[in-house]
Amino acid sequence: MNADAFLADLQRKPEVLDRLAVTLTVNPWADVVPPGVERVVFLGMGSSAYAxxxxxxxMRSRGLLAVSELASSTVLPQWGPGTLVVAISATGGSVETLDALDRMAASQPGLTFVALTNTADSPIAERCQAVVDLAADTEVGGVACRSYQHTVALLLALELHVLQADxxxxxxxxRKAAAACAHLLDTEPEWRPELAESLLGPAGTHLAAPAHRxxxxxxxxxxxxxxxxLGAVAxxxxxWSHVDVYLTKTTDYRLLVFAGSAWESQLAEWTTLRxxxxxxVGGDVPGSQRTVRYPGDEEDDVRLLTEVLVPELIAARAWQAQSS
Incomplete structure (x- = not known):
């Protein structure tokens, strides 16, 4: 892992994401998902599981039967034939995900296994009947950043495929997210130093986002x-008002809020009082002292594909500072 290389990976986001947009003009899931799939199980760890x-x-909100499970779980769904299992690993070598694939294949004949990975010749690809390429290029910094972003985009494409939508x-x-990332990168000197000073506190950093993001x-x-x-909690x-609010009373509390939740005013009552x-980030948040905006942030899917670049850049520069 390398701080300078991580930053370089982030700086390539617009270019690589634009290239993915071209790939997505034809849905990559069309050739790998067989007819008759009734249920979807996602397996992954870390960033893969988040996405x-x-x-x-x-998918559930659209009436589809889909779940996401940590691959390390011992209580994976036993849904049998008609189930699509999407195993997600950027490196293709996550040992927990490989183990989950082995367990499900041994106990449930008739499942369809598809790997979503950034590494074609990898153990996860060998264990699955088909592979969907994340097309994120090699992340030389050793941190899953572009691959996380591309995982989100490819899973949105799967949603559309199952719904038979364009x-x-x-x-x-x-494409809008690529432009938004380019804007954040170009304007980084204008917003990042001030945000880093605000958010990197002695008691760590907290980040909040609406459930759908x-x-x-x-x-x-x-x-x-x-x-x-650095200490950081999501x-x-x-x-937040049920689990994190308590820390505002006893710590030097620093919070980044990704805009778009109906519950921000409730949060602001406590953060303002204390x-x-x-x-x-991405919209006006009640009680915030600073705001970062970018083109397209009024659209939820653009937010989902873009907004994490803000803490990523803060993390990259803090890491560089430690390494210097």
Whole structure:
């Protein structure tokens, strides 16, 4: 793992994401998902599981039967034939995911296994009947950043395929996200230093996102832990008032809020009362002292594909500073 290379991976997001948009003009799932699939199980760990959790929730909201499970779980679904199992691993070598595939294949004949990976010649590809390429290029920094973003996009494409819907809206969202990432990268000197000073506190950093984009908070917190090894915790915005609010009374509380939850005003009652530092991303957040906006942030899918770049850049620069 390398801080400078991680930053270089982030800086390539617009280019590589634009290329993915071209690929998505033809849905890559069309050739690998057989007819008759009635249920979807996502398997993964870390960033893969974060993206899958949101994807499964979106699919259920459209009337589809889909779940996301940590591959390390001992209580995986026993749904039998008609089930599509999507195993997600950027490297293709996550040992927990490989183990889950072996267990499900041994206990449930008739499942369809598809690998979603950034590494074609990998153990996960060998264990599955088909492979969908993340097309994120090699992440030389050793951190799953572009591959996380591409996982989100490819799972949105799977949703459209199962619904028999066109990918044109997704292609548009991916292109807008590429432009939004380019904007955040170009304007980084204008917003990142101030946000880093606000968010990197002595008691760590907290990130909140609405349930339908909870993966952004999870991934953002992971980037702060994985690169610069800073304390960071993710929370769903509505649930914040039930689980994280207590820390505003006893700690130097710093919170990044990804905009878009109906429960932000409830959160703001406590952060304002206790003078917590709050930063909003992608929209106006009640009680925030600072806000970062980018083109297209009024569209939810663009937010989902873009917003995590804010904590990623904060993490990259903090990591560089430690390495210098």
């Amino acid at each position: 899958a959790g949101v994807a499964a929730a979106r 990918t044109k809206p997704l292609v548009t969202s991916v 909870f993966s952004s908070a999870q991934q953002g917190a992971l980037m702060l832990r994985e690169g610069p090894r 929370c769903e915005t509505g649930d 003078r917590s530092i709050v930063v909003g």
